[in-house]
Amino acid sequence: MPQGVSEMSLQTYRLHMQVFWWCVAIGIVVFAVMIYTMVKHRRSRGHQAAQFHHNTKLEVVWTAIPVLILLIMAVPAAETLVELEYNQNPDLTVVVTGYQWRWHYDYPDHDISFFSSLDARSNQARRKRSGIDPYQVENYLLEVDNPLVVPRGAKVRVLITSKDVIHAWWVPALAIKKDAIPGFMNAVWFRAEESGTYRGQCAELCGMDHAYMPVVVEVVEPEAFAAWVEAQRGGEAAQAASDQAAAATRIAARHDIAGD
Amino acid sequence: MTTAVADAHLAHDAEHHGPPAGWRRWVFSTNHKDIGTMYLVFSLLMFMIGGALALAIRAELFSPGLQFVEPHFFNQLTTMHALIMIFGAVMPAMVGLANWMIPLQIGAPDMALPRMNNLSFWILPFAFTLLLSTFFMDGGAAAGGWTMYPPLALQAGDSFPFTIFSIHLMGMSSIMGAINVIVTILNMRAPDMTLLKMPMFVWGWLITAYLLLAVMPVLAGAVTMLLTDQFFGTSFFLAAGGGDPVMYQHIFWFFGHPEVYIMILPAFGIVSEVIPTFARKPLFGHESMVYAMSCIAFLSFVVWAHHMFTVGMPLTGQLFFMFATMLIAVPTGVKVFNWTATMWRGSMTFETPMLFAIAFLFLFTIGGFSGLMVAIVPADIQYHDSYFVVAHFHYVLVPGSVFAIFAAVYYWLPKWTGTMYNEKLGKLHFWLSTIFVNILFFPMHFLGLAGMPRRIPDYSTQFADFNAVATIGAIGFGLSQLIFIWVVIQAIRGKGERASAKVWDNPKGLEWTVPSPAPHHTFETPPKVSTEVAFQ
Numbered sequence: 145m146p147q148g149v150s151e152m153s154l155q156t157y158r159l160h161m162q163v164f165w166w167c168v169a170i171g172i173v174v175f176a177v178m179i180y181t182m183v184k185h186r187r188s189r190g191h192q193a194a195q196f197h198h199n200t201k202l203e204v205v206w207t208a209i210p211v212l213i214l215l216i217m218a219v220p221a222a223e224t225l226v227e228l229e230y231n232q233n234p235d236l237t238v239v240v241t242g243y244q245w246r247w248h249y250d251y252p253d254h255d256i257s258f259f260s261s262l263d264a265r266s267n268q269a270r271r272k273r274s275g276i277d278p279y280q281v282e283n284y285l286l287e288v289d290n291p292l293v294v295p296r297g298a299k300v301r302v303l304i305t306s307k308d309v310i311h312a313w314w315v316p317a318l319a320i321k322k323d324a325i326p327g328f329m330n331a332v333w334f335r336a337e338e339s340g341t342y343r344g345q346c347a348e349l350c351g352m353d354h355a356y357m358p359v360v361v362e363v364v365e366p367e368a369f370a371a372w373v374e375a376q377r378g379g380e381a382a383q384a385a386s387d388q389a390a391a392a393t394r395i396a397a398r399h400d401i402a403g404d
Numbered sequence: 405m406t407t408a409v410a411d412a413h414l415a416h417d418a419e420h421h422g423p424p425a426g427w428r429r430w431v432f433s434t435n436h437k438d439i440g441t442m443y444l445v446f447s448l449l450m451f452m453i454g455g456a457l458a459l460a461i462r463a464e465l466f467s468p469g470l471q472f473v474e475p476h477f478f479n480q481l482t483t484m485h486a487l488i489m490i491f492g493a494v495m496p497a498m499v500g501l502a503n504w505m506i507p508l509q510i511g512a513p514d515m516a517l518p519r520m521n522n523l524s525f526w527i528l529p530f531a532f533t534l535l536l537s538t539f540f541m542d543g544g545a546a547a548g549g550w551t552m553y554p555p556l557a558l559q560a561g562d563s564f565p566f567t568i569f570s571i572h573l574m575g576m577s578s579i580m581g582a583i584n585v586i587v588t589i590l591n592m593r594a595p596d597m598t599l600l601k602m603p604m605f606v607w608g609w610l611i612t613a614y615l616l617l618a619v620m621p622v623l624a625g626a627v628t629m630l631l632t633d634q635f636f637g638t639s640f641f642l643a644a645g646g647g648d649p650v651m652y653q654h655i656f657w658f659f660g661h662p663e664v665y666i667m668i669l670p671a672f673g674i675v676s677e678v679i680p681t682f683a684r685k686p687l688f689g690h691e692s693m694v695y696a697m698s699c700i701a702f703l704s705f706v707v708w709a710h711h712m713f714t715v716g717m718p719l720t721g722q723l724f725f726m727f728a729t730m731l732i733a734v735p736t737g738v739k740v741f742n743w744t745a746t747m748w749r750g751s752m753t754f755e756t757p758m759l760f761a762i763a764f765l766f767l768f769t770i771g772g773f774s775g776l777m778v779a780i781v782p783a784d785i786q787y788h789d790s791y792f793v794v795a796h797f798h799y800v801l802v803p804g805s806v807f808a809i810f811a812a813v814y815y816w817l818p819k820w821t822g823t824m825y826n827e828k829l830g831k832l833h834f835w836l837s838t839i840f841v842n843i844l845f846f847p848m849h850f851l852g853l854a855g856m857p858r859r860i861p862d863y864s865t866q867f868a869d870f871n872a873v874a875t876i877g878a879i880g881f882g883l884s885q886l887i888f889i890w891v892v893i894q895a896i897r898g899k900g901e902r903a904s905a906k907v908w909d910n911p912k913g914l915e916w917t918v919p920s921p922a923p924h925h926t927f928e929t930p931p932k933v934s935t936e937v938a939f940q
Contacts, residue, residue, distance in 0.1 A: 145786055145853045152782075160783040167773035178744050178765065186752045187684070193751035197686040202745070203738070210737045214730045217780065222723055224782040229719045270470065270862055278468040278865055285468075285864045309556040310649060312714055312789060316855040321785050323715045325650060326555060327643020330716035347714075347789040347857045349549045351556055352476045355860035 146316050149338040149363070153319030155224045163217055170213075231333040234301035236294065242304075242311030242324035242346070245353035249292050256376045262356045263287040270356060286343040291360035295369035296339045304330045312348035315361055321347055336363040423924055431526070434518035436503045437922060439525050441820070443500025444813070446528060448889070450492030451806075453536070455882050457485040462844075462878035465871050470862055478861035479547035480539065486550035490667070491574045492532050494801065497809045498670040499524075499581045502609045505816065506585060508915035508922060509603045511594030511931040516587040517580075524580035531573035538563035538570075549859060551660070552627065554641040554652050558634050565635070568627045575620040582616035585609055594914070594930045600691060601933065603913050607694050608673025611701045615662045615669070618705075623659040626652060650715050657708035665704045668800065669697055671808030672739060675761045678811050679743055681911040682758035683750030689742040696735035696742075703732050713784050722781050729779040733772070740769055753909070756830035760811035763803055763838045771799030774849065789859075792852025798845045803838070810837070810888065817895050818903035822921030825895040829887055836884035844877030 147157045185191045239250040243259075250257035262270075266285050269276035278284040294300050304313050306324035314321040318334040336342075344359040364372065423429045423438065433439055461481050464472050473481065503521065507514055515521045538545040543561010546552065558564070589610050593602070602610075629640040629652070639645025641652045672693075680687045687693065709717060709725040717725075743765055752758070774796040778784045787793055810833075818824050847870035852858075856867045863871065894900060903920040914933070918926045 145783075146855070156782045156786060159780055160777070160786070163777050163780055163783065167776060171769070171773060174740065174744065174769065175766065178747070178762075181744070181747045181749070182752065182762070185683075185748065185750050186754070188753070191749070191751050193684040194749040195685065196688075196749075198689050198692070199745075203689060203692055203741075206741045207734060207738055210734050214733060217776075218727060218730060221726065221780045221782060225722060225726070226719065228782055228785075229722075272470040272474065274469075276469075278862075283864070285862065309559065310553055314789075314855075314857070316786060319782070319786060321714050321788060325643075325715065327647075327649065328716060344855065345857050345860075349479070349553075349556065349789075349859045351547075351559060352479065354479070355475065355857075355862050 148317045148319050149336050149340065149342065150318050150334045151337070152224070152228055152334065153317060155227070156319040159221055159224055162220070166213060166217065228332075231301050231331045233299065234333060235298035237301045237303060238292065238294070239303045239305070240292075240313050240324065242306035242308070242313070242350070242357075244308050244351050245346075245357040247288075247292075247311075247313070247357060247359060248307075249290075251373075254373050254377070256373065258290050258376075260288045260290045260292065260360070262358060263289050267356070283343065285356065286345070286358045286360070288358055288360045291341070291362045293362045293364060293369060293372050294336065295366040296336055296363050297366065299333055299335045301331060301333045304332065309350050310348050311346050311350045311357070313344075313359055314347040315342050315344035315359055317342040317344075318361065323348055336361075339363045339365055432522070434514070434522050435924060436507050436515045436518070436521065437820075437924065439515075439521050440500045440503030440505075442525050443496045443503060443528075446525075447493050447497035447500060448892075450488050450496065450532065451885070454485050454488035454493050455885065457481050457488065459878060459882050461485060462875040464861055465863070466875040467872060468863055468865050468868050473861065475861045476547060477544065479549075479859065480545040482859050483546045483548065483550050484535070484539070487535065487546075487571075488532070489801075490550065490663070491571075492528075492535075494667045494805050494809070495578065496528060498609075498612070498667070498805075499578075501605075501670065501674070501809070501812050501816075502581075502585055504820065505812075505915060506588055506606055506609060507592070508819075508918065508926060509606050509913055510589060510592060510597055511914045511927045511933070512588060512592035513925065513927050515584050516592055517584045520580050521584055524577045524584065527573050527577040527580075531570045531577065534566055534573070535570040538566050541566065551653075551656055552630065553656075554630060554633065554649050557630060558642075565631060568631050571627050572624055575624045578616050578620050582613040582620075585613040586617070589613075594927075594933050596933045600694065603673075604676035604687065604690070604693055605670065605673035608669045608671075608676075608697060611697050612666050612669045615666050615701055615704065619659040619662045619666075622655060623663075626655040626659065629655075650712070653712050653715060654709065657711045658705070660711060661708045662701070662704040664797075664800075665700055667805045669701065671764070671805045672697060674808045674812040674815075675743060675764050677913070678757045678761040678815050679746050679765075681815075681908050682755060682761075683747045683752050684909065685746060685750040686912075687742070688745035688748075689738075692738055693742055696738045699735040700732060703728060703735075707732065710779060710784070713781050714788050726779060726781045730776065733776050733779075736772055740765065740772070755814075755908075756825070756827060756834055757811045757815035759831065759834045759838075760807045760814065763834070764807045764811065767799060767803030767807070767838075767841070771796060771804055774799065787852060789857055790852035791848045791856045791858055794858045795845050795848035795852060798848070802845065803841050807837075807841075810834075813892065815908075816915070817892065818907045819915060819918075819920050819922055821895045821898070822903055822919075823895045823898050824901040824903050824907075825891050826900060829891045833884060833887040833891060836887070837881060840877045840880035840884060842877070844874055844881050847871075847873045847877075 145157055145160050147154055241248040246259055246261040248259050265281050266287055269278055269281045304322050304324045306326045311324040320332050320334055322330045322332045340363055342361045346357045541562040545563050546567040548557035632638040633640055639647035641647045641649050676687055707729045710729045778787050814830055851867055851870045856863055905919050906916045
């Protein structure tokens with residue numbers, strides 16, 4: 145699991161590692177006992193079977209100890225969860241809408257919205273017998289035409305919904321995964337501490353092209369974000385027109401496939 | 405009195421006994437042993453078909469890029485693989501074992517409701533013929549995942565109503581099987597076999613049967629609502645009509661989580677039978693095993709939403725389901741410790757059934773660890789719908805349930821056929837299966853943690869190496885099962901040593917008091933549960 149680039153992703157990573165090491169420790173003890181008894185207490189070494197079949201003290205102990213360990217695990221997990229759920233007072237809100245099979249990003253505060261689809265190169269290479277070696281495609285299946293752009297250090301609230309079936313918006317480096325459900329508006333938040341490009345994928349089976357709707361989040365410096373917003377507004381009319389055309393083709397194509 | 409009974413018994417025997425010949429024996433059978441055999445053979449057939457689908461999936465995933473199948477067909481493969489393995493392979497195998505062993509273990513002449521027994525088996529071939537035929541329908545088989553989440557599940561071709569109907573049929577079969585098990589266990593035990601004296605396999609099944617009875621109707625209800633949403637204009641799950649797609653998930657997992665324990669509790673029972681026999685020591689904590697299983701069964705009803713931590717539940721809901729889920733680790737831990745204590749200071753030998761039981765112990769525990777990890781909500785949000793989850797549930801299902809079934813088959817096969825299986829080949833089957841099952845499923849943990857979603861036919865190049873390893877494991881595991889089939893066929897054909905009535909070195913239980921092979925009719929007069937065979 146990546147440590148990620150936000151406070152919450154780091155906390156999630158720590159929880160993961162904490163539980164993992166508990167499991168390793170318990171595993172070592174339990175497996176060591178099992179292996180010891182398998183080696184020592186075998187008939188081929190002439191070991192005679194004892195006939196005991198219960199020991200109340202022991203049973204109480206090995207019920208109580210796991211309860212304690214679970215408590216130790218549960219407390220930080222609950223704390224992190226409470227923090228994860230607190231999505232008030234964002235600096236920026238984006239609305240993510242899932243479609244079969246691409247994402248739509250909308251910045252209600254800035255009047256910017258666009259679709260984000262698998263980039264053309266991956267889209268060619270993914271076809272059966274395309275003749276293109278996936279290893280020759282940079283970020284094969286993890287590249288989009290228009291990434292989500294957000295400023296570094298800002299608390300970004302992501303509102304997630306869907307227009308058709310259930311999708312899930314997943315960015316491992318930000319420790320975010322949330323279902324996009326038609327008729328529901330789910331909220332998550334993140335604050336990316338480092339600029340960079342973070343990639344993820346749709347995580348909920350959403351039909352034929354479920355594997356082909358990646359998520360790309362570009363975290364940029366606040367100034368660069370402001371510049372990007374300006375540029376988007378300038379080219380908005382052209383962008384909208386091309387988006388609509390693309391949407392129309394895709395919908396038509398989908399209906400061909402579905403046969404209606 | 406005993407003589408009189410015995411005489412009457414003999415006279416009765418002479419008149420009409422032994423099975424009818426030919427196909428009538430099987431089609432009209434009301435005999436628990438024959439029906440058990442049919443269940444087991446059917447389950448093996450489905451295991452092969454489901455396995456073939458799995459191999460097709462792994463072949464496609466061997467390297468990045470699409471090589472063999474189109475994405476839509478890939479989704480059909482994953483969906484059908486799950487449905488066939490769960491409802492066609494694991495569950496019928498457990499019912500087959502229940503049919504064979506419950507009457508033998510409690511000293512009953514047969515199942516309580518033999519004609520219903522016949523019906524509940526014979527529904528299955530029709531249900532699965534129907535299900536498999538959907539591959540050839542317009543639009544292909546169901547491709548929305550075995551969980552059939554709407555709205556996606558409703559975007560199906562002609563196969564949709566047929567898939568639902570086949571699930572209804574499987575549900576009816578399971579419910580009838582469950583009723584039969586409960587009625588048999590509660591009414592037909594040998595006179596002095598109290599509930600707590602029952603063998604652990606019978607206990608596991610008694611609890612399982614109640615779970616089945618409770619949740620199969622829930623599944624039937626959920627899929628029926630899908631059906632009416634699709635064809636009768638209802639909007640149970642359609643947001644556009646005021647419905648709620650998440651409600652389906654709640655209903656489905658209210659069935660789905662107990663279903664997980666339906667597949668594992670009989671396995672717990674099997675392992676609790678096998679380990680004492682080969683450790684030559686009574687099961688440690690017989691009663692606490694029963695309480696642990698009951699606890700697990702109870703908890704299974706209050707943890708369903710841990711399958712849905714990403715749907716957007718209220719914080720309190722998430723906390724409740726996290727804590728409840730973590731609690732399951734306690735009774736599960738008790739069971740693992742009890743099995744270990746059973747082996748402790750025993751006099752162990754390692755025949756094939758014991759080997760499979762020990763592999764179960766180790767590998768199911770690994771599945772338990774990843775189960776604990778997925779209970780931790782913030783971490784689960786990252787594991788959810790990734791290959792980590794695929795690794796987790798395959799660890800509890802394959803080296804869990806399936807290995808327990810292997811252990812059971814090797815353990816009781818000499819009793820069923822009267823012939824010892826080939827121990828060398830059995831051990832070979834064990835070692836190959838155990839090695840390959842780890843090569844197959846362990847890398848999936850890494851894939852999930854690296855960010856690979858499940859149910860995708862193609863992936864980015866950084867996931868390539870572990871996927872290649874997993875596919876090699878899959879091919880090895882698949883081929884190893886051919887050894888199993890060969891060993892079973894040889895034993896059925898009587899190629900091998902004759903088995904004694906006890907088969908093993910002084911095992912406990914009534915099933916070892918009847919000859920091997922077990923005669924067509926057993927325990928027509930109730931046996932006495934002597935201290936010799938009792939568990940406590």
